[in-house]
Amino acid sequence: MVIVSIKDGDLILQVKGIGKVxxxxxxxxxxLNHVRGVTADPGAFSMPRGLRAPGTSIPGLLYAGTFYHKGEKVFWEVHNPAKAVVIELAEEDFTRLVIEVENPNDVVSSIEDAIA
Known part of the structure; x- marks a missing residue:
């Protein structure tokens, strides 16, 4: 699970629980000016992930860590696909973040409001 907050023009993602490990x-x-878009996307769990390095992958159960796919570097921290949020980035090391949050719709709204 990831806790999302916004402070001083930054999007802060804190990985909680076993996800840290x-x-x-x-x-x-x-x-925030590097965030291109954000969506609640339960279907993201089925997206191709590519090579894991470093992180953890238990297919169909959880994906956590850094994954490389078709030249993109993506951060994953998802155990429950129904709570997945995808954050698209520009000018960052990661091109995308796929995270699990407690309330996806609230997180999407708060990020959209902050980048508007």
Whole structure:
């Protein structure tokens, strides 16, 4: 699970629980002006992930960490596909973040409001 907050023009993603260990990350901080878009997407769980390095992958159960697919670097931290949010980025190390949050619609709304 990831806790999302917005502070001083940054999108702050805090990885909680066992996800810290599985994803090998505690926190990501992204300038809001690097966020291209955000969607709640339960179908994201079935997206191709590519090569994992570093992280954890248990197909059909969880994906956590850094994955490389077709020249893109994507951060995953999803256990429950129904709570998946996809954040598209520009000018960042990661091109996309696929995260699990408690309330996807609220997170999408708050990020959209902040980047508007």
């Amino acid at each position: 599985l994803a090998l990350r505690n926190e990501l901080v992204i300038p």
